[in-house]
Amino acid sequence: MSTAVAAAGTDAAAPSNKKTRFALVGAGSRAEMYVQAIMGAHADVAELVAIGDVNPGRTGYYTALAGGLGADHGNPAPAPSSFDPAELTDFIRDNGIDRVIVTSPDFTHADYIVEALNAGADVVVEKPLTIDAEGCRRITEAIEATGRNVVVTFNYRYSPRNSALKEIIQSGAIGKVTSIDFSWMLDTVHGADYFRRWHREKKNSGGLLIHKASHHFDLVNWWLNDSPARVYASGGLRFYGAENAADRGLGERPARGTLDGVSDPFALDMREDDKLAALYLANEKFDGYIRDQDVFSAGITIEDNMALTVDYDGGPTLSYSLNAHSPWEGYRVAVNGTEGRAELEVVERAAVHDSNDKKNVLDPSATPVDEEDAVRRNGERLVVQRHWEAAREVEIVNGEGGHGGGDVLLLADLFNGPGEDPLGRPSGYMDGLRAVSVGIAGNDSLVTGLPVSIPSLGLGAELSRHTDNNKEG
Numbered sequence: 001m002s003t004a005v006a007a008a009g010t011d012a013a014a015p016s017n018k019k020t021r022f023a024l025v026g027a028g029s030r031a032e033m034y035v036q037a038i039m040g041a042h043a044d045v046a047e048l049v050a051i052g053d054v055n056p057g058r059t060g061y062y063t064a065l066a067g068g069l070g071a072d073h074g075n076p077a078p079a080p081s082s083f084d085p086a087e088l089t090d091f092i093r094d095n096g097i098d099r100v101i102v103t104s105p106d107f108t109h110a111d112y113i114v115e116a117l118n119a120g121a122d123v124v125v126e127k128p129l130t131i132d133a134e135g136c137r138r139i140t141e142a143i144e145a146t147g148r149n150v151v152v153t154f155n156y157r158y159s160p161r162n163s164a165l166k167e168i169i170q171s172g173a174i175g176k177v178t179s180i181d182f183s184w185m186l187d188t189v190h191g192a193d194y195f196r197r198w199h200r201e202k203k204n205s206g207g208l209l210i211h212k213a214s215h216h217f218d219l220v221n222w223w224l225n226d227s228p229a230r231v232y233a234s235g236g237l238r239f240y241g242a243e244n245a246a247d248r249g250l251g252e253r254p255a256r257g258t259l260d261g262v263s264d265p266f267a268l269d270m271r272e273d274d275k276l277a278a279l280y281l282a283n284e285k286f287d288g289y290i291r292d293q294d295v296f297s298a299g300i301t302i303e304d305n306m307a308l309t310v311d312y313d314g315g316p317t318l319s320y321s322l323n324a325h326s327p328w329e330g331y332r333v334a335v336n337g338t339e340g341r342a343e344l345e346v347v348e349r350a351a352v353h354d355s356n357d358k359k360n361v362l363d364p365s366a367t368p369v370d371e372e373d374a375v376r377r378n379g380e381r382l383v384v385q386r387h388w389e390a391a392r393e394v395e396i397v398n399g400e401g402g403h404g405g406g407d408v409l410l411l412a413d414l415f416n417g418p419g420e421d422p423l424g425r426p427s428g429y430m431d432g433l434r435a436v437s438v439g440i441a442g443n444d445s446l447v448t449g450l451p452v453s454i455p456s457l458g459l460g461a462e463l464s465r466h467t468d469n470n471k472e473g
Contacts, residue, residue, distance in 0.1 A: 026104030027053035039069035042415040052083030057283025092119035110135030129432030131206030140460030152432030158406030175339030191324035209439035218435035231441035235306035245296035340386035
């Protein structure tokens with residue numbers, strides 16, 4: 001699976017510049033944000049030395065993209081690789097790698113993080129940190145042994161609407177928080193996509209409580225400046241999958257969206273998307289990975305409906321739900337406090353009108369909103385109401401780019417170093433650990449039917465912290 005790697009056009013033993021030297025592991029869709037940033041906007045401070053993936057076609061796609069960008073911004077093209085964890089150590093040491101960016105499938109995160117830390121590099125990892133307690137313990141041990149740094153990229157913190165809610169809570173406007181109601185809806189475009197890909201097997205992704213909801217749990221942890229302590233979960237696979245299709249009489253299903261040519265609202269035809277076709281369809285011959293499996297086929301082991309109750313060290317209780325087959329996409333948050341209530345509603349896609357509509361991008365939150373697309377969305381609204389006062393709406397000011405401009409702010413912190421931030425948006429290893437702890441405990445609770453204490457998971461670190469920002473206003 002692995003091949004020997006050499007950095008292209010560089011003196012490995014003695015780097016000739018002072019740029020931070022990066023290696024990127026995982027050449028899926030999420031890798032593009034980092035390639036664009038290093039080879040473009042942040043080319044003055046960063047250098048992408050190599051891109052690695054088990055699929056040489058996907059590696060080639062991004063090395064070609066990086067080469068074109070590098071020509072415009074003075075960065076040499078990165079070397080392609082098919083890293084496995086065992087070869088990563090030698091590459092880091094031989095090529096003076098400062099930081100490794102991990103965007104590989106979730107079940108591989110712990111292996112790459114531990115190997116990179118032990119080799120002497122820091123790590124930037126896409127959420128989730130890892131998918132299970134054993135992975136958490138291994139990462140914790142490596143951090144403690146090496147003293148290296150791990151950053152988990154929670155870009156939702158940087159989204160202006162979520163930052164605005166943090167400001168309200170932190171200001172004490174609604175007093176001490178007592179409870180939060182948080183509902184997240186994934187629609188039949190974006191939500192369905194998790195049931196086509198490798199995410200559909202819990203052994204790969206930890207399920208949506210890990211892969212998707214770690215973003216949401218991190219938001220709550222950050223909003224409250226608190227740590228989760230106990231989780232009770234309920235849920236199951238109730239819409240997607242072969243058994244549910246049979247129960248609803250859907251009849252014979254196409255094996256996949258791309259090859260059968262069957263008109264189906266749940267089929268993804270990758271031939272209609274240049275990037276998906278180039279990244280995945282053209283490269284199936286290398287590893288056999290099928291990106292467009294039928295969402296009603298057999299073999300799905302993750303849930304599509306989930307509900308959790310989470311108790312926090314500081315006293316608040318979170319009621320959380322996630323639905324992956326909603327007709328609209330977005331979320332609703334209500335924060336109750338001793339002096340009032342704050343409500344945030346976000347509609348990222350108001351409706352899925354036509355399965356063949358090219359405007360139905362897979363992930364609407366990551367896509368900048370143009371004027372035409374804005375008609376399809378109902379937007380966002382943050383309302384604060386103190387006891388015995390009229391409600392008031394809080395203005396939300398968005399920037400350019402994905403997640404309301406949040407991605408741009410996150411990348412600036414990653415590559416230039418975080419500055420003073422009264423909201424504490426930059427996130428580290430402990431934030432990643434607290435976020436996945438809720439999903440890990442939730443998965444255990446789904447199996448046992450019982451509440452699960454997070455300290456009992458033995459994640460290798462003490463997660464509890466004092467809450468300084470969640471006080472009476």
